[in-house]
Amino acid sequence: MKIKLKRIAVIILTFTACTAFAQKTNQVFNLGSNDIVVNGEFNDFKLEIEVRQEVAGVEIATLTLTSPQKAVPSKFSLKWGVPSNNIAGYWSSHSFLDKTIAPDWGPSTVRSMLAREAPVICLFGHDDSNRQTFAVSEVLNTVISTTAVREEDGMMYNEIQFFTEKNRALSTYRVEIRLDSRPVPYSQALNDVADWWASFEQYTPAQVPEVARMPVYSSWYSYHQNVAMEPLLKECKLAKEMGFESIIIDDGWQTMDSNRGYAYTGDWEPERIPEMKEFVKAVHDLGMKFILWYAVPFVGEKSKAFERMKGKTLSHWKSQGTYVLDPRFPEVRKFIIATYVKAVEDWDLDGFKLDFMARFTANKDTKLVANDGRDYASVNEATDVLMTELMSALRKIKPDIMIEFRRPYVGPAMRKYGNMFRADDCPNVATINRIGTSDLKMLSGNTAVHADMLMWHYDEPVETAALQLLNVMFSVPQISVRLADIPEDHFKMIQFYTAYWLKNRKVLLDGQFHPSNPLMNYPMLSGWSSKKKITTVFADMVVPLEILPGTAIDIINAKSSKKIVIDVKGKSSQFQYTIQDCLGKETMSETVSLQEGVFSFEVPPSGLISFTQLD
Template sequence: MLLEDYASVMAPAVTGIPGVEVTIGTGCRVIGKQSLGELEITTIETDGELIRVSLEVPLGDIEGYWYPNASMRALPADWSGRDKTSIISSSPLGCVYDRHCKAILAFCFDQQIEESQLRFGVSEEHKSFVIYYEHDPKGPRTIRLATARAGLDHAEAVGLLRDWLRDDIGEPLPVPFAGTVPVYCTWYAYAQNIDAEKIERDAALATALGCKAVIIDDGWQKLATGRWYAGCGDWMADPQKFPDMRGHIDRLHGLGLSVILWVAPLLLGEKSDAYARLKPFAPYHNADGWRASALDPRYREVREHFVATCIRLIRDYGVDGLKIDFLDGVVAYQGTPTGGDIPDVGQALHATLQQLKTELKAAGLDEALIEFRQAYVGPATAPYANLLRVGDCPVDANQNRRATVNMRMIAAGQVIHSDPTVWDHRAGAEPAARQLLNAYFSVPQVSMDLSSLPAVQRDAVQAVLQNWMEDRETVLFGEVSAGLPSEGYPVVQARHQGRLVVGVYQPLVVEIDLDGVTELRLLNATSHERIVVRWTGKSRRLSGIAHSARGDVGMPLEVDTEGLTELSIPVSGIATLSVLNE
């Protein structure tokens, strides 16, 4: 169906990409081909006509299609698969893979800033998988298509494409140590019902549990009530909740915590003092969702407001960084006319972020922590945000894990943060630990009313975070493997400098290779009190201990790595093993 939809405006193209049928728009032409290691680069030119490219591969032993905004449905039909990409949403990158997790077709286009459209899926008529890419250049333009060699591991192929894109975007924003340590976040704990006393009380408890940073989320600003955003626009602290915001931040710093402040500088509420001045630049009103309007960054006045707001908050309140939310709200303006000086929404937001980065540096604030949220997490964001957070998925531990792995594959130097973990405070230690174990391969965030947390759950949080800090270098910066995206990454492994961390999330046989490993950490996030391991490589002797979710019960483990081994590890527990004969 998809091929037939565009047949009249497409023509075959000679690209030399093995095993891939390529067609391009009739107003386009191939002007260059280059081999670059495992990548093939094809350059396509247009005099102003729509850039259209289709890629078709036989189904073979296909398992799924991965892309940054992917859902759990691995193989859509070609009439249903769609993705809009720009700097504020996803990335023009994808990978068709087989059941052995090998790439059948991995590709990307180098247009990361402006809006592009992708359609994709299984062609019922042709028994093939088809990708269709379209971009309106609004003038003469060249665009490059990169494809990775078929047969590479899916994650390796995506990584090569990510790194190729990164070469075009400039230096990533440095990540300070404060962006790589556990975080206490106020959002799921209290929503907008926060104040200085409540945060300082919980911050002291969070420090004792192992958190080293705090996010003051939505609710600190004036007129922040009722969960909505009609008061947004002024970005001043609520004088009732935070009578001395700078003093409050200083007291949090005194606890040894870095502080990140939530802000949504592109939201404008009708109750704000800024509303009358900025309303001409915010025609889109989201009555059912935000109950506020979205400022259009295509106007210079909006970009200046955005940058000035961010600089002022960091400077005046002394925070260490900002959690910048709802940037993706401006997708409502894509393809619409504007009276602004930049016609494309993606280009306008890119200009906004460039200006913010420049002015942060000029103000001596270039080491600020800047957090972006899924789905504006593509490689193009790397120069402007050093922290990328999983999109909202409260209590959905599996989605937190899946999104963490997906985002790690496209992060271009940024550190991934989990969505804040939350659980039922009445449910015991295991559910609390399980949430954190699913966030283990990112920077874990915790968001509970810590003052009412029972002792067993405080112990569980402290135990997991203590282990996580020991594994921090491995899980954040090590080599990660996670298997098939279509299976939701039931086993995740990270290796770094002799340490191997293995998270097991489904009760299946786990293959572990101990080559070069001196320390092994096993996370049992399954519902069973055991993990079954098939050891590969030469036989070794392991010795260690398995702790319960609460961390208070230790069971000795002595293991000979011969064939299959059943290891007794409590539900939501952690085992630590040393290799005795490496």
Template sequence: MELKDLKEGVNTLAGKKFNFAVPVRNLTTILTSYGWKRLPWRHEIETGPHKGIPLILFLSRDGRARFAVGLIEQNIPLKVKISLDEENGRYNIEMNLRAMSNIQIYKTEDRKSWLDSIRKYREVVGIDPPQFPKGAYEPVFCSWYGIHHSVNQDWCLRNAKIAKELGLTTFIIDDGWFFDERGKWGSYIKTGDWMVSKKKFPKMSKLARGLRDMDMRLLLWIAPFMVGKQSETFKRLKSCLIGEESYGVRWLSPAKKNATNYILDKMDSLYKENELDGFKIDFVDALPDGKGLLNFYEGLQKLGKNLLFEFRQNYANLFGLQVGAVYRGLDTPLDFEKNLENCILLRAFTPDVPIHTDYIYWYRDEKLENMAKHMIFSIFFVPTISMDLEKLTKEEKNVIKNWIRFHREHRDILFGDFDASIDGSYLGARKGERAIYALFKPIPLAFENLKELHILNGTEAKEIYLDIPENLKFQEVFKRDFTLQSKGKFSNPVRVERGGFVKIKEVM
């Protein structure tokens, strides 16, 4: 069946396997919630309640959706195979369900921009996001890259004090809190019992109260379905485990009531006994099957009022919106460009959710302008940091502190109408007649109907030049370098240093 044979909008079909063809004309990119591909020979994705969003877009060079196809239902496991039929000049799309089903397939050829096409799909799906808890939009510090499994109470308290000075008011204790040893990176054989190590955290509730006194909140990492073979849970709930053992780990099935009850009871105890403000929930997408996940998500919502949950990108989908969790980009240590790309995808597919960057991290002796580039992209989302703050220089702290301040001062614009190129060339946000744009490649930008504009230089170029059109009547230009120290007023053309920005303001 040609995709064009489907009517525009929603089509109700019955079956287990569906095949469509898309002509390869004026196509350059295939886009899904997992990322974009430059016309691959073959591409496969899997979606379900525990991973991904069932939408595929075929884009032209100008970023418009020539074709888009997806499921309306978000809880049905789906496997999609896309293969290039070179001889007939088309892409073959094979959509496979696990069982015969009546489904609704969405299709459009409206040729809207990729962002608008995704927005239209979301409107048709019709999932309304919940209210998000206090702190969902607050900048975050996470222990992971700073200390890994060696995390402990004293280190957390010392770093929390610095984090607060930098403007980071949510503190996440990552993996390592539930066993006494230092631990080994990539090993999860002790997961499943979720008992706080009294050696590392003799009084976690005291730490939580100390953070609360600083107007901070405390979240705890947990991989709720992961069970390591050295845990008591591995033996006690063996009948509830699914998936083959890999790296000493299996998974509790969310479809098993006693497994879900065990997880929720354990999280409830951790929350109450340690006076937590929420959880960083990990590895949901590693489940062999998302069956029964709804019960777990409904249980999360009943744990406590205003608890904050963090979901990672692969399961940060439309099905998970009901929880009211913040969504974080995939792990990309050091790579700000990939972090940027991931966050653009998240904000495009789930624009109503507080989108958190992956934890920003750099090695010692990094250039200040490169640090600023990390921060420049992060301000369009919720900035998150993970490093040993005690080892930062004064200059490094200033870069973080100043950009976090900029983020707070301009949050109403930054969380306004979102604009971005699919390849991450630029990011923009606008509210009324005020806008903020960040360039990551030296490309021309046109802007109109504005009274205030910030241009941020996140490119590799040492400096970029802006020629301000006279008809816009911009008369004041304030320039700042990457430490946000004022450099005075400048006239046309405006020079923007790498890692810095200019503020252009109309004077009536």
């Protein structure tokens, strides 16, 4: 509510400028001191553009297309250039490992829609500052955003394309473009975009129950499809003692087929765990929540449901033996919704891990028309209706139901349905998990950001195994090793760092957050509140440390070397510092006077140093 009230006040207090164009191309308007070229054939549509200032340095253009009768809008785009002064790279939900600027013959591109990516690009400086961030309010239908540098003039050229796919006939279309040129940290610019999206009534994020922000045990990497009640209950007992509050039973419960495909998926009968109701109750008796995996779009070619759904599919994933259902058919939506409602009512589930949502997408062969039994032309719009109706039905049964989605279907509209966003699958690759969770965190607001399930080889030195957890400390951890089988020191390491995470989760999850040096894939992560700052460092580099009154400081050494070097700024102060290894064993505790300058400490690999002010 606070966000919406603030938004209304901004509109009232700032200026507006209106221009109308009809049947013209290459028209120009000004947004944030940028000349924006509107390129397109508008035919019967009249285009009105209103520009307003949200705050100093942030302007929003509202584009409204109107036609006296319904018509199919043609493709149009917005183009502008900006000098490449101190632009080191670009950030998008799709950039991931490569945030370098591309040349204009192969521009950096993000293609966003309901279940894929997000329509935002941030150009950042060598000092992690925001140079220019542009975002679009259209998060349902396809938007193509690009940025590139032209070698002839050293300019960055940006473009936003609309209606690149055939759309249904419209009489009115409205979209907002938000351009942020403030010299703030790029992470703040992205956080503010997430808040902007959330301020739209149609994109109001789902409530996040507290349990969705607590550690999770996952069956996937530890058991894969070989799931069974008794061994998993044993894991739950051990996990619960550590502070894990829910379990996700992943793929495998619904079929005896272990070929890792989806040919038998779609009936959703608990073939491998026939005692599902008893299993859920036993987990509840331990004080934990029970989340079950489903592949929402799939109806396997060998499932009984396939005959019912025949002819109501979007595509065939041949290698996986499954068809992708077409949500534009009301029978498909009814079938999917009934499946999940029945599961909650029959088994008393607490949530769902809803997988493969990105498969709900049109392809080159999709006929975007509402006929032959389809009541929607757009796949995206039909998916939105499906998920809206599904969430309404589930929340009537369990208002605090948990819904997990994973990259790339974690855009702003998906926050309406899901309250847990997870990094993409990255088994045993800690760096990828760090990048994925950090990227998610900057655009997800209060939606709980989860790490991909953590796993490692049990012969790993405990300091190396700990890196899997340390790379995702600023997200909700999901553990997927066999707690009953791992070495004793691995078990103690999970105990120690889970306890540390629980003690500091308000800072780790809710504090200000900044991943440094995006071109270097975030070698340092920092989070802070008014009373504490936590920095995790993944490479040998100098850690800036500003002394603020009453602020405790933790630095986690998430690397194999022992040296932690800090560069102190601020008024001199006395600190008690304590060094612990990854098992929680204290290796040193002394008093030190910190004043401006550089200090060095020996911290065990995967250990941490904690500073507490004494004066």
